[in-house]
Amino acid sequence: MIIGVPKEIKPSENRVALTPAGVLEFVKRGHKVYVQQTAGEGSGFSDEEYIHAGADMLLSIENVYAIAEMIIKVKEPIEREYPLIKANQLLFTYFHFASYEPLTRAMIASNAVCLAYETVEANDRSLPLLIPMSEVAGRMAIQQGAKYLEKPQKGRGVLLGGVPGVSPAKVLILGGGVVGTQAAKMAAGLGALVTILDVSLKRLRYLSDVMPANVVTMYSNEFTIRKLIRDHDLIVGAVLIPGAKAPNLITRDMLKDMRPGTVIVDVAVDQGGCIETCHPTTHDDPIFIIDDVVHYCVANMPGAVPYTSTLALTNATLPYALQLARKGWKQACKDNSELKLGLNIVNGKVVYKGVADTFGLEYIEVAQVL
Numbered sequence: 001m002i003i004g005v006p007k008e009i010k011p012s013e014n015r016v017a018l019t020p021a022g023v024l025e026f027v028k029r030g031h032k033v034y035v036q037q038t039a040g041e042g043s044g045f046s047d048e049e050y051i052h053a054g055a056d057m058l059l060s061i062e063n064v065y066a067i068a069e070m071i072i073k074v075k076e077p078i079e080r081e082y083p084l085i086k087a088n089q090l091l092f093t094y095f096h097f098a099s100y101e102p103l104t105r106a107m108i109a110s111n112a113v114c115l116a117y118e119t120v121e122a123n124d125r126s127l128p129l130l131i132p133m134s135e136v137a138g139r140m141a142i143q144q145g146a147k148y149l150e151k152p153q154k155g156r157g158v159l160l161g162g163v164p165g166v167s168p169a170k171v172l173i174l175g176g177g178v179v180g181t182q183a184a185k186m187a188a189g190l191g192a193l194v195t196i197l198d199v200s201l202k203r204l205r206y207l208s209d210v211m212p213a214n215v216v217t218m219y220s221n222e223f224t225i226r227k228l229i230r231d232h233d234l235i236v237g238a239v240l241i242p243g244a245k246a247p248n249l250i251t252r253d254m255l256k257d258m259r260p261g262t263v264i265v266d267v268a269v270d271q272g273g274c275i276e277t278c279h280p281t282t283h284d285d286p287i288f289i290i291d292d293v294v295h296y297c298v299a300n301m302p303g304a305v306p307y308t309s310t311l312a313l314t315n316a317t318l319p320y321a322l323q324l325a326r327k328g329w330k331q332a333c334k335d336n337s338e339l340k341l342g343l344n345i346v347n348g349k350v351v352y353k354g355v356a357d358t359f360g361l362e363y364i365e366v367a368q369v370l
């Protein structure tokens with residue numbers, strides 16, 4: 001198969017979808033890999049490393065899309081890329097369709113095959129291609145939250161871990177999944193007082209067993225959220241419904257109950273956000289303030305640490321990408337139920353129910369396209 005790796009052109013996105021080591025794995029199996037020049041520079045990988053691994057380098061993004069049968073990316077295509085996508089071309093990347101209708105309709109019109117990292121699902125309901133970036137984003141949520149709690153950043157002026165004689169900050173985490181767990185680990189390690197909310201008692205029991213003493217768990221409901229936001233300094237939105245828009249757990253009217261300088265980090269923003277007042281921001285302009293509450297809503301948080309993120313992502317995606325290259329997307333999805341669940345849009349048909357329901361589109365059973 002002919003694989004194309006374009007340079008990411010989303011603002012402040014420095015990750016790349018394939019490392020030189022990944023290129024070598026394709027090449028030694030007889031596949032052809034084309035990488036856009038300087039695609040790996042932001043992650044610390046030079047063109048020379050890709051060439052040494054067996055890739056051919058192409059000058060422009062247009063050239064990569066024109067030649068490739070499978071495009072491997074990190075982030076969803078943006079408007080400039082829509083016209084470059086060909087019918088029957090396989091795109092293997094994060095899409096988060098439910099958060100952006102124009103992208104969904106553009107991919108329907110393209111007649112391409114859109115296989116989304118975020119909905120590839122294992123038998124145990126885990127999301128193997130979302131987990132590594134969720135781990136990075138969860139940890140970064142605390143790193144960024146701690147920074148924006150500083151007074152020069154318009155925060156409350158609170159040190160996350162406190163000091164002897166002064167109480168540490170209080171951190172509220174909405175959701176006890178991968179993002180929430182990693183955020184709790186980081187916050188607890190820095191000495192904060194952490195509360196995790198979730199609607200799964202099974203998950204809360206597990207977290208209660210494995211977390212240190214400065215982490216408490218509580219069942220999530222509106223009453224509890226309204227109570228806790230009054231005295232918590234940092235709030236992390238970590239809710240995920242695979243393939244669908246995240247629910248709004250904090251509404252606009254709740255902001256008035258928060259103390260000035262409270263910081264919200266909505267990690268779910270790339271899936272619509274779980275805080276009503278959040279909208280996607282960039283690393284260049286990461287925050288905005290509403291009712292004296294600092295909102296950090298960068299939609300590609302792991303892009304700020306591209307070396308770590310690229311290695312972690314390639315470790316997870318490469319085995320699936322090799323299957324797609326060896327068998328073709330249709331046979332690979334027939335043989336692997338995890339990959340089959342990654343199919344979102346196929347030749348103009350929406351085959352993932354969460355996406356169809358979000359926008360009121362016709363839903364086609366994936367079996368019909370296989």
